[in-house]
Amino acid sequence: MSVSLQPRAQFTRCSATRWPTVLLAACLALSCIACAQEPPSLAQSGREAVVFWRLSAYKGTGLQRPTQQVVTDEQEFRVLWEQIFTNSPPQALPAVNFSREAVIVVGLGGRSDGAERLQIDAILDDGSGLEVLSTTTIAGKGCAVTLSLTAPVEVVRIAATRRPITFTMRTRTRDCT
Amino acid sequence: MSLLARLCVTFLSLAAADLAAGQGAASTPVSRYRPGVTLPIWTLDPITQSGLQEPTERVIQDEASLRAIWTQIHSRVIKPPAVPPIDFSKEIVVVVGMGAQATTSDVLRIISVAYGYPGSAVYVMVSSEVAGKNCVVKPLLASPVEIIRFDKPPVPVLFDRHTHSVDCVPSP
Numbered sequence: 248m249s250v251s252l253q254p255r256a257q258f259t260r261c262s263a264t265r266w267p268t269v270l271l272a273a274c275l276a277l278s279c280i281a282c283a284q285e286p287p288s289l290a291q292s293g294r295e296a297v298v299f300w301r302l303s304a305y306k307g308t309g310l311q312r313p314t315q316q317v318v319t320d321e322q323e324f325r326v327l328w329e330q331i332f333t334n335s336p337p338q339a340l341p342a343v344n345f346s347r348e349a350v351i352v353v354g355l356g357g358r359s360d361g362a363e364r365l366q367i368d369a370i371l372d373d374g375s376g377l378e379v380l381s382t383t384t385i386a387g388k389g390c391a392v393t394l395s396l397t398a399p400v401e402v403v404r405i406a407a408t409r410r411p412i413t414f415t416m417r418t419r420t421r422d423c424t
Numbered sequence: 425m426s427l428l429a430r431l432c433v434t435f436l437s438l439a440a441a442d443l444a445a446g447q448g449a450a451s452t453p454v455s456r457y458r459p460g461v462t463l464p465i466w467t468l469d470p471i472t473q474s475g476l477q478e479p480t481e482r483v484i485q486d487e488a489s490l491r492a493i494w495t496q497i498h499s500r501v502i503k504p505p506a507v508p509p510i511d512f513s514k515e516i517v518v519v520v521g522m523g524a525q526a527t528t529s530d531v532l533r534i535i536s537v538a539y540g541y542p543g544s545a546v547y548v549m550v551s552s553e554v555a556g557k558n559c560v561v562k563p564l565l566a567s568p569v570e571i572i573r574f575d576k577p578p579v580p581v582l583f584d585r586h587t588h589s590v591d592c593v594p595s596p
Contacts, residue, residue, distance in 0.1 A: 298505045300466035300573060341464050342514035342575050404466060406509055 297370040297377060299351075302341075302402035309333025310400050314354035315379075315414040319407070320345050327352055331400060349407045353381050353414065354400035361393030362386035362421075367401045376411040383418045390423035462538040463546070465574045472528055474569040475499030480521035481550075481583045485576075486512055493519055497569055516576050520550050520583070521569040527561040530554045532568040539579075546577040547584045556589035 308331045318324045321343070328340050331352075343350060355365050364384040371378045381401065386392045474497045484490045491507050497519070498504030510517060522532045535549040550570075555561045 296505075298468065298508055300468060300508070303465055303467050338464050339575070341466070342511070344509075344511040344514065347509040347511065406506075 294371040294373045294378075297372050297405055299367070299370050299403040299405045301367070302404075308354065308398045308400040309335070310352075310354040310398050311357040312354070313356035314352050314400070315416075316352045317412050318345075318350040318352060324350055331402070343404060345407070347407055348404050350402060350404045351379055351412070352400065352402050353379065353416075354398060355383060357396065357398045359394065359396055360386065361395035361397055362390060363397065363399055365399035365401055367403055370403075370405060372410075376413060377405075377408060379412060379414045381414065381416045383416060384421050385418060387420035387422045388424045390421055460538055460541065462536050463574045463577070465534070465537050465572045467534065468571045470532065471497060471569045471571075472566050473500055474521060474567045476519075476521035476567050476569050477524045478521070479523035480519055480569070481548075481585070482519045483581045484517040484519060490517055497521075497571070510573060512576075514576055515573050516581070517571065517573045518548055518581065519569060519571050520548070520585075521567060522552060523567060525566045525568070526563060527555065528564045528566040529559060529561040530566065530568065532570055534570045534572050537572070537574055539577075540582070543579070545580050545582045547582050548572075550583060550585040552585060552587040553590045554587065556591035558594040559590070559592035 310327070310330050314327075316327070318327060321340075324343060324345075325340055327350075328338070332338055351367070351370075353365065353367060355363065362385070365381060366384070367379060367381045369380045371380065383399075476493075476497055482489075482493060484493060487507075487510070490510060494507045495504070518534070518537075520532065520534060522530060531551075531553040533551045533553075535551050537546060537548050539545075540547045
């Protein structure tokens with residue numbers, strides 16, 4: 248905390264004209280305390296958000312095993328793509344230039360709860376590596392749950408990198424009350 | 425002409441058009457040319473505060489155009505993200521913007537990209553939702569933009585935009 252408060256001796260001697268300064272200092276001090284209690288923002292953590300493209304316009308998935316995979320060649324992508332669309336009409340394999348891009352696949356594996364959701368929230372770059380942050384949202388109190396077999400998956404593509412990519416998954420419970 | 429005869433003529437003309445479209449694309453997998461078939465699309469997270477002040481529907485087919493619109497979109501950002509690498513020999517980018525809005529409550533979404541009947545064009549289906557009755561709108565300037573990319577189709581890309589007003593349930 249870098250804000251210094253006025254010495255107590257001056258505090259007692261302050262006239263009405265100095266009150267704004269004192270109030271400003273107090274506000275700054277309070278806001279700094281509030282900042283310290285919040286989780287660090289992207290800027291504070293010194294990491295940059297990586298631009299990524301999310302695959303959409305697909306329904307369901309046949310990827311039955313939990314997956315956290317970085318795909319760097321077409322053959323590997325083709326195998327995963329076919330698994331994803333096992334239970335739905337086949338989709339043409341998108342053209343990905345793997346010399347310039349990579350595909351990241353995160354899957355929860357088979358679920359018997361249609362309410363579970365998976366989302367890649369951000370991909371952060373700290374200069375030494377990338378971290379893929381995902382959230383699984385599960386149904387909580389009062390939420391309607393369908394008894395359907397699903398296997399939520401997120402497929403994104405990013406600019407190719409040689410740096411290591413790690414995965415972090417958090418779980419959030421949705422409250423529907 | 426009787427109704428039955430008219431139906432027959434319509435059916436035959438549509439079938440002929442479909443056949444013609446299919447013949448023109450003999451070297452490409454059939455599944456990608458069937459009318460109504462959706463294309464896998466890759467989307468960036470929507471940008472609410474873009475620099476695109478005018479309603480926009482753009483098909484980007486080269487790097488220079490992408491660079492120009494990317495700069496414009498991120499003109500309100502101090503440190504804009506790098507222009508993503510796109511292989512324009514295989515893919516195209518589509519940018520759809522709502523233009524300047526007086527509220528952040530309006531939502532713009534690209535729903536899908538699909539071959540239209542009889543497969544002579546690809547349609548980008550765009551949905552613009554504006555706040556309707558009973559909605560509490562945040563009076564902030566916004567200019568939502570959606571950016572997607574998908575495999576370059578051999579046919580023209582057209583836009584099919586639907587704007588609807590969505591009413592809100594009044595709070596008790």
